[in-house]
Amino acid sequence: MSSDTIEAAVDLVRGSDDVVGFTGAGASTESGIPDFRSPGGxxxxxxxxxxxxxxxxxxxxxxxxxxxxxxxxxxxxxxAVEPNPSHEALAALEAAGVLSTLITQNVDGLHQAAGSENVLELHGSRxxxxxxxxxxxxxxxxxxxxxxxxxxxxxxxxxxxxxxxxxVSFGEALPRDVLMAAKRAATECDCFLTVGSSLTVEPAASMPRIASRNGASLVVVNLEPTGIDDRADVVIHAKAGETLSELADGVLG
Ligand SMILES: [Zn+2]
Incomplete structure (x- = not known):
């Protein structure tokens, strides 16, 4: 992981008025939650x-x-599942008034367990x-x-x-009010920070595109390349926990 990239992300977040976070399965991997769709899962x-x-x-x-x-x-x-440093960093950014909204594909409730309050759960909650x-x-x-x-x-x-x-079960529509609120947040923000999502399926894929179209900068933190790396301002291919901790320290420190 290049410190330049973390610094670039810190600068972007610090220079923004309204940061929206977006998380996928990769944000919860370090809490030990397996990918239930993987082979043998x-x-x-x-x-x-x-x-x-x-x-x-x-x-x-x-x-x-x-x-x-x-x-x-x-x-x-x-x-036995507990929040990890990525959940804690995002909660700290919200508590400091830096992050306005957190959109998540995860159903594990770990963002709320870490203290995040304005969480939009696209796939519901277990x-x-x-x-x-x-x-x-x-x-x-x-x-x-x-x-x-x-x-x-x-x-x-x-x-x-x-x-x-x-x-949200297989074959069930995403909750309409949550989806509308997420799209509104993506439209209005000036920095969109995605963490641990490959951004390949809808509606995840369209959220950063909506933000980008409306002038927001994009920061991508994901272990693997994502579908929007080519449009992002900062791309960090690394684990979520350590990266988000460094980002939050840099922004809040
Ligand atoms: Zn009833």
């Missing part, structure tokens, strides 16, 4: 088509039986549940209690609608 052993929103609507009991079986066979302990009918959000504990104490499928106490985790 969870989605190699299960058929994603069994877990679509359509499968839940078609046969909710079968959906939940498979879901619970998958949970039992999952070695990964979500309760720390909450929701009703598919009245769209009410519930604590995850309520869903878990229903799964153990009540017959399948778990249903909403208010409207009897089907409950599910508040993550």
């Amino acid at each position: 969870l989605w190699d052993r299960y058929d994603p088509s069994d877990f679509t929103i359509q499968a839940l609507r078609r046969d909710p009991v079968a959906y939940w039986e498979k879901r619970l079986e998958m949970r039992e066979n999952q070695e990964f302990d979500w309760n 720390r909450a549940a929701k009703c598919l009918h009245c769209e009410r959000r519930l604590p995850l504990e309520t869903l878990d209690r229903k799964l153990t104490e009540e017959p399948l499928p778990p249903r909403c106490d208010d409207c009897d609608g089907l409950l599910k985790r508040a993550t």
